[in-house]
Amino acid sequence: MFNPLRKGAIPFLLAALLCCSFSVLADTKNAPEATQAVNNVLDGLHEAASQADLSKYLGSFTDTGVFMGTDDWERWSRPKTLDKYVAERFASGTGWTYKSVERNINFSAEQNIAWFDEITVSEKWGRFRGTGVLVYDNGQWKIAHYAMSVLVPNEAWEKVAEINIKTFAERAKK
Numbered sequence: 001m002f003n004p005l006r007k008g009a010i011p012f013l014l015a016a017l018l019c020c021s022f023s024v025l026a027d028t029k030n031a032p033e034a035t036q037a038v039n040n041v042l043d044g045l046h047e048a049a050s051q052a053d054l055s056k057y058l059g060s061f062t063d064t065g066v067f068m069g070t071d072d073w074e075r076w077s078r079p080k081t082l083d084k085y086v087a088e089r090f091a092s093g094t095g096w097t098y099k100s101v102e103r104n105i106n107f108s109a110e111q112n113i114a115w116f117d118e119i120t121v122s123e124k125w126g127r128f129r130g131t132g133v134l135v136y137d138n139g140q141w142k143i144a145h146y147a148m149s150v151l152v153p154n155e156a157w158e159k160v161a162e163i164n165i166k167t168f169a170e171r172a173k174k
Contacts, residue, residue, distance in 0.1 A: 001150060022167070031107065031111070033107050034107060034136075034141075035107075038114045038116065039099070040059055040141075041142070042143075043141065044060060045057060045060040046097075046098050046100060048060065048095075049097070049098065050074075050095055050097040052089075053090070053095050057090070058082070060071070061082070061144075062078070062135060062137070062143065062144045063145075064077065064078055064079075065078045065142065065143050066146070067082055067148075068147035069145065069148060070128075085097065088131075096122070097123070097168045098120035099118065099121050099122075100118045100130075101118060102118060102119040103118040103119075104118070106138050111136070113134070114134045114135075114141065115132065116131065116133075116134070117130070117131045120152070127151040128145065128148050128150055129148070129149045130146060131147050132145050132146040
């Protein structure tokens with residue numbers, strides 16, 4: 001039996017699929033450019049930290065960006081705590097040096113939010129994982145959230161866990 005609604009729905013569905021395919025192609029087309037821009041921000045952050053460049057370092061973050069350190073109390077937010085900590089640390093002309101050796105970046109469908117994970121290496125402190133979120137606003141990518149975690153090889157986990165439990169228990173007593 002002929003159904004006129006079905007006949008009208010087919011062109012509509014084809015048009016919708018065609019539009020969706022163009023939007024997916026547009027997102028994919030811009031991905032390399034956006035990926036490079038995010039890489040530049042993250043590499044610039046690490047470079048600024050290494051050179052104790054306060055303006056460039058803080059300029060990598062949004063106005064309300066957050067940096068999560070490796071200790072449980074280290075939640076540095078802009079503008080108050082992060083700006084103060086970094087200014088005091090960089091005032092001596094020294095920062096910290098971490099080099100990214102592996103990085104993965106993903107984007108929202110609208111390509112205005114990026115999230116990443118990276119492995120960074122410090123000659124002094126070893127290997128870390130950085131994870132975070134960047135937002136695209138006013139033509140610039142900025143870090144909204146960066147979390148740094150110490151990497152622990154599975155073979156060393158038991159020893160590290162003992163230190164972790166003992167140290168936090170001692171802190172709790174103070």
